[in-house]
Amino acid sequence: MITLKKLAEQLNVSVSTVSKALNDSSEISQETIIRVKELAKHYNYQPNRIAQSLQKSSTRTIGVIIPNILNRFFAKVLVGIEKEANTLGYNIITCITNETLSKEKESLKLLSNGSVDGFILAASEETQVSKNFDHISLLQSSDLPVVMFDRVIDNVNCDKVVIDDFSALQKATVHLIAKGRKNIAFISNIDDLNVGKSRKQAYKDSILKKYHKVDESLILTIPRKVNSQDRIKAFFKANPHIDGVVSADNTSGTIVLNVAKDLGFKIPEDLSIIGFADEAISNLSVPRLSYISQNAKQIGIAAINLLVDRLNSEEEKKEFTTRVIPYKIKNQESL
Numbered sequence: 001m002i003t004l005k006k007l008a009e010q011l012n013v014s015v016s017t018v019s020k021a022l023n024d025s026s027e028i029s030q031e032t033i034i035r036v037k038e039l040a041k042h043y044n045y046q047p048n049r050i051a052q053s054l055q056k057s058s059t060r061t062i063g064v065i066i067p068n069i070l071n072r073f074f075a076k077v078l079v080g081i082e083k084e085a086n087t088l089g090y091n092i093i094t095c096i097t098n099e100t101l102s103k104e105k106e107s108l109k110l111l112s113n114g115s116v117d118g119f120i121l122a123a124s125e126e127t128q129v130s131k132n133f134d135h136i137s138l139l140q141s142s143d144l145p146v147v148m149f150d151r152v153i154d155n156v157n158c159d160k161v162v163i164d165d166f167s168a169l170q171k172a173t174v175h176l177i178a179k180g181r182k183n184i185a186f187i188s189n190i191d192d193l194n195v196g197k198s199r200k201q202a203y204k205d206s207i208l209k210k211y212h213k214v215d216e217s218l219i220l221t222i223p224r225k226v227n228s229q230d231r232i233k234a235f236f237k238a239n240p241h242i243d244g245v246v247s248a249d250n251t252s253g254t255i256v257l258n259v260a261k262d263l264g265f266k267i268p269e270d271l272s273i274i275g276f277a278d279e280a281i282s283n284l285s286v287p288r289l290s291y292i293s294q295n296a297k298q299i300g301i302a303a304i305n306l307l308v309d310r311l312n313s314e315e316e317k318k319e320f321t322t323r324v325i326p327y328k329i330k331n332q333e334s335l
Contacts, residue, residue, distance in 0.1 A: 080300025181244030247275030
């Protein structure tokens with residue numbers, strides 16, 4: 001049986017050239033196409049349909065890479081992904097990076113060997129801090145599409161799903177200003193992340209617009225491995241005049257509420273608080289925390305739909321899309 005390799009040897013060209021010529025590729029000259037097809041016809045060459053089918057087959061499996069499964073936001077995004085994947089007839093394989101670059105690289109390498117059709121990814125903290133994302137960009141050259149969510153990287157060209165973090169924090173800060181709060185603090189344990197930087201800038205811009213200056217002493221950024229409760233308690237003792245707090249992450253708001261109560265603040269009479277959270281977290285505090293809802297499940301649903309749309313698209317150069325999911329501010333009992 002004649003093979004592509006034997007045809008290539010007789011014509012003194014590469015196997016790739018023979019394959020492209022048989023498929024009338026524009027990369028190959030018309031003269032070479034005629035030569036290849038004539039020799040193939042002479043030997044009654046038939047392509048291996050089984051091999052071609054295997055090459056084009058789909059695993060109908062998606063790789064999902066998230067930084068931290070204990071973070072309720074990522075857990076809820078995962079719920080949305082899995083639910084929609086089942087509806088679309090896909091399976092998922094989930095890897096947890098624990099915020100490390102090495103684990104993120106390892107997970108992508110492990111699954112990019114043919115195990116999955118594409119990836120849904122939120123970058124680890126270490127990836128964003130180090131600005132090392134070549135391992136993600138390289139997936140584009142392997143024809144494995146990537147959809148990034150929440151912690152997206154501007155320099156990586158791919159589909160993305162986000163909320164408008166700047167607008168959300170700006171609206172929350174303006175909400176406190178409208179309540180008559182004049183000494184509004186900003187607290188964050190995600191200052192190294194793109195979303196944390198955007199939220200802090202929104203706070204600063206809102207305060208500057210209203211009060212014409214930003215009191216840097218009312219901004220508290222907490223490193224990831226530091227005890228947040230101790231830092232927040234010391235922060236309040238140093239700034240007893242605080243009458244409002246916006247929290248940039250999904251834990252600080254609840255901690256602020258508990259610490260403030262312990263220090264004798266009446267909420268919301270003395271202190272208004274709003275943070276990033278969800279209904280379940282809000283219901284665990286007394287009074288219930290007012291919060292910005294990121295609609296995490298909808299982010300997951302949007303991410304897998306974007307990925308599946310790209311996998312099923314016949315467009316060779318389909319434009320990348322950034323889908324913005326609407327957020328909601330839930331006015332509970334801490335405002």
